[in-house]
Every structure is written in structure tokens, then in C-alpha cells.
Amino acid sequence: MKKYLKNTWDGIWTVLIGMKVTFKHLFVPAVTIQYPDVKLPLPERARNRLYVNIDDCIGCLQCERACPVDCIHIDTVKGLPTDDLGTTSNGKKKALWVTKFEIDIAKCCYCSLCVYPCPTECIYMTDVYEFSEYKRQDLIYNFSTLTPNEVEQKKINYEKFMAEKAAAKAKAAAEKAAAAKAKPPVDPNKNNQKSE
Amino acid sequence: MYDILTNIFGNQIVAYIIGAALPLFVWILPFVLFAVLGERKVSAHMQDRLGPMRVGYHGILQTVADLLKLLQKEDIVTPAADRKLFNLAPYIVFLGSYAAFAAIPFSSIYIGSGIEVGIFYILAVSSFVVVGILMGGWASDNKYSLLGAMRSAAQIVSYEIPTAIVVLTLVMLTGTLNLNTISQQQTAYFWNWNILGGAAGSGITQILLIPFMVIAFVILFISTLAEVNRTPFDIPEAESELVAGFHTEYSGMKFAMFFLSEYANMFAVSAIVVTLFFGGYQSPFGYLGNSLGIPWLIPVEQLFWFLAKGVFFVFVQMWLRWTLPRLRVDQLMTVCWKYLIPYAVFNLLIVGIISLL
Ligand code: SF4
Numbered sequence A: 001m002k003k004y005l006k007n008t009w010d011g012i013w014t015v016l017i018g019m020k021v022t023f024k025h026l027f028v029p030a031v032t033i034q035y036p037d038v039k040l041p042l043p044e045r046a047r048n049r050l051y052v053n054i055d056d057c058i059g060c061l062q063c064e065r066a067c068p069v070d071c072i073h074i075d076t077v078k079g080l081p082t083d084d085l086g087t088t089s090n091g092k093k094k095a096l097w098v099t100k101f102e103i104d105i106a107k108c109c110y111c112s113l114c115v116y117p118c119p120t121e122c123i124y125m126t127d128v129y130e131f132s133e134y135k136r137q138d139l140i141y142n143f144s145t146l147t148p149n150e151v152e153q154k155k156i157n158y159e160k161f162m163a164e165k166a167a168a169k170a171k172a173a174a175e176k177a178a179a180a181k182a183k184p185p186v187d188p189n190k191n192n193q194k195s196e
Numbered sequence B: 001m002y003d004i005l006t007n008i009f010g011n012q013i014v015a016y017i018i019g020a021a022l023p024l025f026v027w028i029l030p031f032v033l034f035a036v037l038g039e040r041k042v043s044a045h046m047q048d049r050l051g052p053m054r055v056g057y058h059g060i061l062q063t064v065a066d067l068l069k070l071l072q073k074e075d076i077v078t079p080a081a082d083r084k085l086f087n088l089a090p091y092i093v094f095l096g097s098y099a100a101f102a103a104i105p106f107s108s109i110y111i112g113s114g115i116e117v118g119i120f121y122i123l124a125v126s127s128f129v130v131v132g133i134l135m136g137g138w139a140s141d142n143k144y145s146l147l148g149a150m151r152s153a154a155q156i157v158s159y160e161i162p163t164a165i166v167v168l169t170l171v172m173l174t175g176t177l178n179l180n181t182i183s184q185q186q187t188a189y190f191w192n193w194n195i196l197g198g199a200a201g202s203g204i205t206q207i208l209l210i211p212f213m214v215i216a217f218v219i220l221f222i223s224t225l226a227e228v229n230r231t232p233f234d235i236p237e238a239e240s241e242l243v244a245g246f247h248t249e250y251s252g253m254k255f256a257m258f259f260l261s262e263y264a265n266m267f268a269v270s271a272i273v274v275t276l277f278f279g280g281y282q283s284p285f286g287y288l289g290n291s292l293g294i295p296w297l298i299p300v301e302q303l304f305w306f307l308a309k310g311v312f313f314v315f316v317q318m319w320l321r322w323t324l325p326r327l328r329v330d331q332l333m334t335v336c337w338k339y340l341i342p343y344a345v346f347n348l349l350i351v352g353i354i355s356l357l
């Protein structure tokens, strides 16, 4: 009987305590963040969308190799000795034209593995996370600043240069060969025979 | 009230139809729109959230938008369902909860039907809801619906007993079943309310009655809460166990109907609690209309006080819902049969003895 009354009392009392707690919370300011209107600031290099500062990229392909899902695609063309490609911000001389630098951000898993190996620290993650698109195609980001025409031009230039170089080389070789023919070398065997 | 309407419309039948539809369109629909939003806001703020914020200022129009959405929804009847019963069930549930409004005195001049057996009538018609719920659960041909419906039936039937006993206590004290008369007895100031002994007793008996009236009020409040399937007694629609209980298979307007009747029911039971214990439509501090000498202001004030008290108890129901976890089925039955009913019976006896003094 005593237990019965105590149970009743406990039941009512604990409910009242609970009600007091919830009533207090009615007046506690809400923790909700009104998301699209108010945003929490994220760290500058939070793991979200990748960004490539193409001016600093030397086209070393380290990031492409590091990526576990192969979503970075880079093509490079060698610069001519006469071309001035400029330097990176930490003073390295650039030697390659980066003709294609695509990141398929739809495949990216935000692992940040491409960020660490970059020698010039030009590929990094940003705090941008709202970049949904209606078409998957639109999620392939192209960071290369060269226009297709320029790319063609670079390729042609390089091929021409290589062709010229090859031609020059061939010419040099041919000249060398011709010179050798005009003045035949001494036959070593003859000397040998003579000494015997 | 019907005389006034008859005078306005010149036809008794039209007047009666309008009189019957009045609480639905003037009060229940706006109240449900308001209460659904209120519930979401109350729950949100109790959990330190904000709740709906985007439709209108602080989400005021959220329920209107929800209603429009529900109206456009496809009305799905599952192929295995028993079509007739399935389609009928939500309307029966609503009928049960709406019929209760007929005998509720909103104000001294507005009462749908001033029948002498008012409270008895309300207890009777609100059991109608069980029929609808069982029908819906059975006709859905879904095990969760059926389980929910069975639980609901068991629960409502059991909790009707403590409700009836407490009502009996009150009837014994006031000597009438007519809710309008009960309200009138508690007139003038709040110390005449039944929760504080009522106007019937005199001096010492009134003071003696207070604790027992409080117990009666708590029992009535708990058991009516269980009758309308609100948390902590919402096992018929326990979403973590039964999906949505008896209305799992319902969509669109029929689902809205269940929703409407749930909230209408909440107000109906609050109204009963208010009428029996808290003076009904009587103002706690006397009337402005009396002191200013404007007689037509009094019914308006009464309406205001009645709705204010009713809404307050609806708020308490929401408050409890967001405070307490759901009871288990056996706990539910324990609370009813082992605790509420014995207390109610003893209370009845003691109140009887005191009122004999
Ligand atoms: S973050 Fe990871 S997945 Fe994304 S591009 Fe870099 S290496 Fe590839």
C-alpha cells in the first residue's frame, strides 16, 4: 500500500519536474541557424570545393597521380625556350603550358589527397559548398585559362619546334656523316698488320 | 440562439443547419489551423528549435500551405482495402468528435443543444470515435493499422471508466448533467469554480472538497488525454512501432480528416475539463459588460474566456506531449486499471461523504 501511494506520488511528481524542464526550454533561445539566410562561417580551407590557382600550376601532374578516384585530368605541352611562361609565386620557373586542367567534382570525394603533394600549393580546398547543378556535365570544372585556339597554337608551335629541332638534328647528323665520308678513318686493322 | 438565427434567416431549418455548422467553420477549422502550427511551434521551442519559419512571418501560414497540399494529394485506396469501410472511417471519426461540440456551452447564449443530459451525451458520442478508428484499421488491411486500431479500442474503452467515474463525482456534487447549468453554477468569481470546491458547498465543506476536486481534475485530465490518443497515450499511432497506426494507409483529404478530428477532439476534451472544473464560460474576475453596463458584451466575454481556457488546456496537452515519452501497452493498462480507477472510486466515495455533511 505504501509502495502504491509512493508510485502514484512519484508518477505525478516526476511528470511535474519534466514539465518544468520543458517549460524552461520554451524560453531558451533556439539554436537553429536559418540556413540559406544565415550561414555558419567555415574555416577557409574546409574540405569542400577544390580550387586551382592556375597561375601557380607548373603542370607536374602530382595531384592527378595522387587522386584515388582519378577525377583530375591534366594535359600539358612543353613551352618553347623562347616562350616566357612566367614564374610561380614562390619563384619557380614554369616550363609547361597546362592546356587542360579538369576536375570532375562530381566524382571528387573531398579526401584532400591531391592538396598535399602540390609543390606550389596551388590546388586547395575552399569553404564553398553550395555548387549543385542540374546537369552532371556542369560539375566538370575546367581551370585551364588557355582557349582551345591557344591550345592548338601551343601544340602546333611545339610540334613545329620539335620538327625544326629534329630537322636540325637530322641535318647535323647528316653533315657529320658526310664529313666522315669525305675523310675516311684510318683502318686500324691495317696498322695491326703492319706491326706484325 | 436558434431564435436569433431564425429571425435573421427567416427559416427554422436553415437556421438550425447554420447553427450546427457554426462551430465547425467559425471555430474548429481556424482552431485546427492554429493548433497544428502551435503544436509545431511549441514542440520546436521546447527542443530549442524554431519550427516552421518560412511561410509568412515566422511560418504563420505553414498550416494553410499544408492544407492546400493535402487537398491536392492523390486519394489512394489500397487494392486490398475494404473500400466502403475505408472511405467511411475518417468521416465517422470526425463525426464522433464533432458531435461532442453540440452539447458544449461556448457562452451563455451559444450552446448547440442545451439538452439536460449534456455530459452524458458527450461521453456517449465520443465513444463513436472508436468505431471509426476500428473501421479504418480493419479496412486498411494492414497489420500495423489493425494493431493500432485494436490498441486504440482497448485504450479508449478502458479510459472511459475513470472519465465516467469522475464525471459522476461532479454530477453528484452539482446535481445536474446539463453542462450549461454546471457552468452557470460556477458563476461570478474563480473561487466558485468546481476545482475550488464549487459554489454548491458552503464554508468548511468547500475547503474540504478542494484536494479531492484537484484529484478528480487530474484523473479526468489524464483519462481524457488517453481518450484522444495524445502522447503519452498515443500507442495507437506509435510511429516508432506502428508506422502511423490506424491511419497508415490514408492519404490526402482523408488523412486530413483524421488530423482535423484529432485536434477537434483535443479542444473538445479541454472544453469538458474547463466546463466541469474551471467555470466553463464564466470569467474569473467578473464581467466588464456588467461594470460598464453593456449587457451584450457579456456573452462575448464569456466566449472569450471559454476559448481562452480551452486553448490553455490544449497547450497543456501539447506541453505534456513534448515532455513525456510514450507509455508501453501494459503500462497504459496499469495506469488505467490499477491507479486511475481505484483513485477515482475512492474520490467518488469521499466527495459523496463530504457533500453529505
Ligand atoms: S580531393 Fe581527393 S578525390 Fe577530390 S580531386 Fe583531390 S585527390 Fe581527387
Ligand code: SF4
Binding pocket: A052, A056, A057, A058, A059, A060, A061, A062, A063, A064, A074, A117, A118, A119, A120, A121, A122, A123
Ligand atoms: S600538383 Fe599542383 S602544380 Fe602539380 S599539376 Fe597539380 S596543381 Fe599543378
